[in-house]
Amino acid sequence: MSSSFLDRQNTVAGPGFDRFMVPPAALAVHLCIGQAYAFSTFNLPLTKLIGLTQSAAGDWNLKDVGWIFSIAIVFLGSSAAVFGRWVERVGPRMSMFVAALCFAGGFLVSAIGIHLHQLWIIYLGYGVLGGCGLGIGYISPVSTLIKWFPDRPGMATGMAIMGFGGGALIAAPLSVILMKHFSTATSNGVLETFVTMGVIYFMFMMIGVISVRVPAEGWKPAGWVPDAHPMKLVTAANVAVDVAWRTPQFWLLWGVLCMNVTAGIGVLGQASPMIQEMFSGKVTAAAAAGFVGLISLFNMIGRFIWASTSDYIGRRNTYMVFFLLGILLYSLVPTFGHMGSTPLFVAAFCVILSMYGGGFATIPAYLRDIFGTLQVGAIHGRLLTAWSVAGVLGPVLVNYIRQYQIDNGVPKAQAYSVTMYIMCGLLLIGFLCNLAMSEVKAKYFYQAGAAAGSKV
Amino acid sequence: MKARLVLLWLAVGFPLLWGTYKTLENALKLFQ
Numbered sequence: 001m002s003s004s005f006l007d008r009q010n011t012v013a014g015p016g017f018d019r020f021m022v023p024p025a026a027l028a029v030h031l032c033i034g035q036a037y038a039f040s041t042f043n044l045p046l047t048k049l050i051g052l053t054q055s056a057a058g059d060w061n062l063k064d065v066g067w068i069f070s071i072a073i074v075f076l077g078s079s080a081a082v083f084g085r086w087v088e089r090v091g092p093r094m095s096m097f098v099a100a101l102c103f104a105g106g107f108l109v110s111a112i113g114i115h116l117h118q119l120w121i122i123y124l125g126y127g128v129l130g131g132c133g134l135g136i137g138y139i140s141p142v143s144t145l146i147k148w149f150p151d152r153p154g155m156a157t158g159m160a161i162m163g164f165g166g167g168a169l170i171a172a173p174l175s176v177i178l179m180k181h182f183s184t185a186t187s188n189g190v191l192e193t194f195v196t197m198g199v200i201y202f203m204f205m206m207i208g209v210i211s212v213r214v215p216a217e218g219w220k221p222a223g224w225v226p227d228a229h230p231m232k233l234v235t236a237a238n239v240a241v242d243v244a245w246r247t248p249q250f251w252l253l254w255g256v257l258c259m260n261v262t263a264g265i266g267v268l269g270q271a272s273p274m275i276q277e278m279f280s281g282k283v284t285a286a287a288a289a290g291f292v293g294l295i296s297l298f299n300m301i302g303r304f305i306w307a308s309t310s311d312y313i314g315r316r317n318t319y320m321v322f323f324l325l326g327i328l329l330y331s332l333v334p335t336f337g338h339m340g341s342t343p344l345f346v347a348a349f350c351v352i353l354s355m356y357g358g359g360f361a362t363i364p365a366y367l368r369d370i371f372g373t374l375q376v377g378a379i380h381g382r383l384l385t386a387w388s389v390a391g392v393l394g395p396v397l398v399n400y401i402r403q404y405q406i407d408n409g410v411p412k413a414q415a416y417s418v419t420m421y422i423m424c425g426l427l428l429i430g431f432l433c434n435l436a437m438s439e440v441k442a443k444y445f446y447q448a449g450a451a452a453g454s455k456v
Numbered sequence: 457m458k459a460r461l462v463l464l465w466l467a468v469g470f471p472l473l474w475g476t477y478k479t480l481e482n483a484l485k486l487f488q
Contacts, residue, residue, distance in 0.1 A: 018461055027468040163468070169475030207467055283486075290486035293479040300476075346486065 006209075008091030013213035019148045019221070021211055026141030026160035028208035029096050032201040033103055033137040034167015036076070037296070039069045039126075041175040045190045049117060052188050060119050068126050070391070075131025077388030080139050084381025085241060087136060092144045092212045099137030100205035106130025107198030114191040137205070138164065138384070142364045143377030147215050150373075151224050154315070154365040158307025161361040165300030169293075171197075231314045231369075233437060237445040238372030244379045249370050249440050252433045256319055257363055258386035258393075259430030263326060263423045264299075264356025266394030267349065270402075271295055277412040278337045278345070291346060298350040299357040306358025307365065315366035316437055322355040323431035327424045334417040360387075370439070374446055397422060 004010055013019075046065045050056045087095040106129040113121030141160050149156035178196055182189030226236065244250050267274070272288040283291070310318040329348045336344040363383065368376050398419050405415040 016457065018457055021461055021464060024464040024468045027472075031468060031471060163472075166472045166475060169479045170471050171475075173475065173478040207464070211464055287486045287488070290483040294483040294486060297476065297479050297483065 006090075006094040006097055008089075008094070008214065011091055011093045011212060011214050012216050013219075017213055019215075022141070022145060022148050022213060023156060023159045025092075025096075025208040025211035025213075026145055027163040027166075028211070029099060029137045029141060029205050030160050030163030031167045031170060032205050033099070033134045034164040035171035035197070035201070036069070036072055036130075036134055037165070037168030038171035038175065039072070041172050042190060042193075045179060045188050046114075046122075048188055049114060049190065052186075058117075064119060068122055071123055071127030072131040072134060073391045074388050075128055076134040076138065077385045077391075079132040079135030080381035080384040081135075082381075083132075083136050084139060084378030085375070087140055087381065088143060088241075088375050088378045091214055092140050093209055095136050095140035096205060096209045096212060099133045099140055100202050100209065101133070102129050103133030103137060103205070104198040104202035106133055107194045107201065111191050111194040111198070114194060135381070135384070139377050139381045141208070141212065142380050143373065143375075144212065144214050146364065146368050146373055146376055147219075149221075150226070151221055152308070152311050153368050154310040154362060155304075155308040157364040158304045158361040161307070161364075162300055162303040162357075164360070165296070165303050165357050168296055169300060172293075233314070233316055233439060234369045235372055235439060237440075237442070238374035239370075239379075239440055239444050240446045241375040241378040241382065243444050243446070244371045244375070244440075245382050247440055247444055249437060250379070250383070252437050253363070253366060253370070254383055254386045255433035256366075256430050256437075257359060257383060258390050259426045259433070260319070260322055260326075260356065260359035261387055261390035262394040262397070263330070263426050263430075264353060264359070264394070265390055266396075266398035266419075266423075268295065268299070268353065268356070269395045270398045271349070274416055275342075275345070278416060279340065279342055280413055282340070282342060291349075294346065295349050295353040298354040302354025302357035303361035306355065307361035310362045310365060315362060315369050316434060318358070318362050319366075319434045320431070322359055323427045323434060326352060326355055326427045327431070330420045330423045330427065333420045334414070337413065337416070370437075372446070 043062060043065050046068075047055050047060055047062055050059045055061075083095075106126045109125030109129055110122045111125075113119065113125055142157055145156040145160055146153045175193060175197070178193040179189040182192035182196075230236070239247070271292050272285070275283050275291050276285065276288045306318060306322075313321075329352050333345065333348055336348060364376065364380050367379050367383065371379050398416075401419045401422065402415045405418060406412060
């Protein structure tokens with residue numbers, strides 16, 4: 001594959017190109033990197049590499065193995081922020097290719113770590129290298145999709161980011177099947193599974209690399225004319241990335257994303273023990289696993305449905321729904337627990353997790369509305385640092401407050417009530433950030449050669 | 457172009473549907 005094939009100028013679509021080729025190209029990347037959400041499938045097997053059926057002397061412990069995922073998420077956010085401008089410059093094909101190399105390479109380096117039984121190599125492999133693949137891969141198709149679908153940016157980015165949620169639904173059963181297939185008397189199959197998944201994911205991401213195209217300069221969908229009276233908060237101007245992150249609007253959106261993610265991610269990580277403890281004796285471990293699967297499904301579906309809806313009701317209104325409905329549902333969850341109503345509890349969390357996914361999927365279109373299309377991918381990359389912060393904040397809040405409650409004699413079934421009310425508080429902060437959102441001042445708009453916008 | 461479009465959507469749609477099916481299969485345990 002020559003380097004010219006990857007260059008932006010060779011990805012410009014010719015006349016007659018069907019723009020609906022681009023969402024599956026983006027999905028091919030997001031369905032792969034979404035595997036990260038299912039990494040916990042490997043946690044226990046990684047603690048039994050020597051003992052095979054149970055942990056033996058010399059095996060890694062769960063706490064240390066848990067760091068692999070955390071490092072990957074930190075590098076997701078940081079690489080998206082650092083490489084955002086590069087992604088904008090080189091275009092989607094090159095960035096998807098690099099993402100595939102990093103992500104698949106992360107699996108292969110980790111396989112070496114498993115072979116040598118060196119955990120630090122896995123931290124470097126899946127955590128650092130794979131994490132960079134996650135970050136670059138996540139933002140690589142975003143601005144391209146927004147440019148192809150100026151009439152439906154929410155639907156287009158929602159479709160791609162839905163893939164990130166869907167990736168976990170594929171990876172979880174696939175990992176289990178592969179580990180079972182490769183399991184022998186001397187190996188629990190994790191090493192072979194890592195190598196196989198690395199190869200499969202690289203090949204699958206190549207579908208996206210080959211298929212993706214950028215629209216020609218000035219291209220517009222046939223018959224589409226920009227709305228003469230666009231919705232409130234939708235700009236026709238552009239703001240460069242280095243200017244955008246100095247505006248209050250960027251930080252308000254950062255707060256909106258961070259609060260929405262914090263409220264969802266803590267619950268997502270603690271869903272299985274939470275439902276078992278709140279409905280002690282009524283919900284088995286197998287049923288709890290079913291609950292985790294169900295909310296993961298709603299996390300995926302919500303990405304497409306909410307982001308598409310935002311094209312009609314507006315981005316700010318969509319987040320208003322997330323925050324107000326979220327506050328209502330979180331405040332009702334303890335009551336559903338006291339009532340012993342599993343169906344109401346499950347239904348509430350299905351809606352909450354759909355809005356968690358919807359928050360991720362709607363943010364690129366919100367950024368486009370506020371900062372224009374010029375460097376929306378790079379701005380999105382910087383905003384994803386909110387995800388890294390929420391990835392630490394959410395689980396810490398849920399886990400530590402639960403433990404504090406239990407240590408102070410609160411029954412396990414009621415130990416989550418305070419957490420739910422704290423989630424309401426976080427959502428209220430997000431609501432206020434969203435309420436304060438306004439249009440960017442004209443002094444920040446990008447003008448080629450002028451001082452306000454930085455170089456592109 | 458149309459055939460490529462259909463193939464591309466099938467390539468991403470099939471694994472996604474398979475993952476959704478396996479998840480729903482697992483989720484049914486919640487209601488049993």
